[in-house]
Amino acid sequence: xxxxxxxxxxxxxxxxxxxxxxxxxxxxxxxxxxxxxxxxxxxxxxxxxxxxxxxxxxxxxxxxxxxxxxxxxxxxxxxxxxxxxxxxxxxxxxxxxxxxxxxxxxxxxxxxxxxxxxxxxxxxxxxxxxxxxxxxxxxxxxxxxxxxxxxxxxxxxxxxxxxxxxxxxxxxxxxxxxxxxxxxxxxxxxxxxxxxxxxxxxxxxxxxxxxxxxxxxxxxxxxxxxxxxxxxxxxxxxxxxxxxxxxxxxxxxxxxxxxxxxxxxxxxxxxxxxxxxxxxxxxxxxxxxxxxxxxxxxxxxxxxxxxxxxxxxxxxxxxxxxxxxxxxxxxxxxxxxxxxxxxxxxxxxxxxxxxxxxxxxxxxxxxxxxxxxxxxxxxxxxxxxxxxxxxxxxxxxxxxxxxxxxxxxxxxxxxxxxxxxxxxxxxxxxxx
Ligand code: HSE
Numbered sequence: 001x002x003x004x005x006x007x008x009x010x011x012x013x014x015x016x017x018x019x020x021x022x023x024x025x026x027x028x029x030x031x032x033x034x035x036x037x038x039x040x041x042x043x044x045x046x047x048x049x050x051x052x053x054x055x056x057x058x059x060x061x062x063x064x065x066x067x068x069x070x071x072x073x074x075x076x077x078x079x080x081x082x083x084x085x086x087x088x089x090x091x092x093x094x095x096x097x098x099x100x101x102x103x104x105x106x107x108x109x110x111x112x113x114x115x116x117x118x119x120x121x122x123x124x125x126x127x128x129x130x131x132x133x134x135x136x137x138x139x140x141x142x143x144x145x146x147x148x149x150x151x152x153x154x155x156x157x158x159x160x161x162x163x164x165x166x167x168x169x170x171x172x173x174x175x176x177x178x179x180x181x182x183x184x185x186x187x188x189x190x191x192x193x194x195x196x197x198x199x200x201x202x203x204x205x206x207x208x209x210x211x212x213x214x215x216x217x218x219x220x221x222x223x224x225x226x227x228x229x230x231x232x233x234x235x236x237x238x239x240x241x242x243x244x245x246x247x248x249x250x251x252x253x254x255x256x257x258x259x260x261x262x263x264x265x266x267x268x269x270x271x272x273x274x275x276x277x278x279x280x281x282x283x284x285x286x287x288x289x290x291x292x293x294x295x296x297x298x299x300x301x302x303x304x305x306x307x308x309x310x311x312x313x314x315x316x317x318x319x320x321x322x323x324x325x326x327x328x329x330x331x332x333x334x335x336x337x338x339x340x341x342x343x344x345x346x347x348x349x350x351x352x353x354x355x356x357x358x359x360x361x362x363x364x365x366x367x368x369x370x371x372x373x374x375x376x377x378x379x380x381x382x383x384x385x386x387x388x389x390x391x392x393x394x395x396x397x398x399x400x401x402x403x404x405x406x407x408x409x410x411x412x413x414x415x416x417x418x419x420x421x422x423x424x425x426x427x428x429x430x431x432x
Contacts, residue, residue, distance in 0.1 A: 003072045005072050005318075007067030008043065009043045009086075015079045017303035017304050021307045025311065029318075040070070043061050047061065069092070073098060076099070077102070081103070083111070086104050087111055087352055094115070097123065099321070100126045103131050105131040106129055108208050109207040129309040130310045131279050133282050133298070134302060136285050136297070136298040151287070152289070153251070153254070153286070153287040156285070157248065158206065159205075160195065161189045164186075164280045165197070167182055173233065175232075202225075202248060206223065209250075209252060213386055216227075216335050216340065226263065226265075239267050242353070243270060244353070245275060247268055248265055249268070257348075259340050259341070265428075266427065266430050267429040268432065273295050283295060291416075335372045346404050350402070350428040351398065351401055352407055354424060355396050356368060371413045373398065377410055378399060378400040379398075382398075384393065
């Protein structure tokens with residue numbers, strides 16, 4: 001049995017988790033799967049801080065070439081994160097014909113094409129299960145399990161931080177900034193939470209998933225991204241009264257003529273399974289003709305779930321190294337030449353929840369509905385709440401399907417009415 005040598009770059013939380021899992025499972029992999037793994041080198045800037053796992057000090061180094069250039073090493077595991085120098089480390093490992101395992105969603109979303117193409121040229125593979133959904137094996141499911149399907153839609157709650165914040169706001173009735181502070185105190189949100197709460201992390205992940213589903217390049221700049229910063233407690237409450245929850249959804253849809261890929265807060269019926277995904281959990285709802293609907297649920301981050309995904313990639317690659325004809329991942333992840341256009345947000349059609357802050361006097365609703373009517377937007381239901389501030393009332397309207405472009409024009413006209421006092425709020429509604 002040939003020993004498969006592993007080199008790790010990045011001995012942080014996930015790296016430490018991966019080493020723990022390997023230490024525990026290496027005998028099992030050898031006994032049950034016939035795979036003999038050896039962790040040969042670990043590179044990190046910090047080699048002094050003690051980690052909560054015992055390792056042979058000789059394998060610890062600050063010199064990345066001991067991982068990426070060592071001819072003995074078969075698989076390089078990149079857990080550094082960020083674009084640079086992670087990209088350079090991966091390209092150097094590929095140059096030296098090493099397979100790569102990475103959890104780096106930002107890098108794959110930004111530079112995936114270059115990396116996958118180079119890996120293919122070099123005859124090696126890049127595996128990335130840990131980049132989306134932590135311990136949920138969604139990448140493998142899309143690549144292998146659903147290979148007979150034409151994926152039509154994916155709806156994902158793929159940012160635990162945002163889902164935690166929205167859950168807290170809804171359950172505890174607290175404001176966004178209070179829920180964010182709580183998420184930071186618990187270590188779910190970063191000190192600088194922009195990537196999460198502005199929807200960028202979800203966009204990175206849906207870019208990776210939609211590339212796999214639709215087999216084409218998904219440039220990040222073609223993804224519409226709106227975060228959760230502007231979600232107010234009152235919108236969560238009104239949505240609740242109307243039978244909806246508000247979730248940050250990452251959406252990828254195939255229509256007959258184009259693709260829609262977007263990330264934004266979304267009203268979902270409360271009885272939908274995704275509405276019941278609470279706290280830091282992640283979930284992915286997949287729709288395709290053969291399987292109908294499938295739901296994946298689990299921990300989308302954290303040391304051990306993510307380490308579980310990394311180790312599963314290592315095992316796939318180790319099997320491939322031992323039996324090279326078995327798994328040709330490159331073919332399954334290859335993109336098509338013929339691409340469908342990715343439509344802009346202006347071109348989508350959706351139902352909308354809209355909230356106006358209106359003066360409480362005669363004919364206000366008539367003015368608002370006249371503008372909606374002018375743009376072909378049909379009202380489904382209206383609620384007006386009691387006065388809070390003097391003479392200003394929230395008016396909540398649910399619409400039928402409308403064109404986004406028309407909704408934007410209507411809202412900017414409505415916001416210019418003298419009877420409308422604050423910028424109106426619009427949130428897309430999905431029936432899934
Ligand atoms: N920051 C991510 C989240 C976890 O909040 O879900 C890593 O992907």
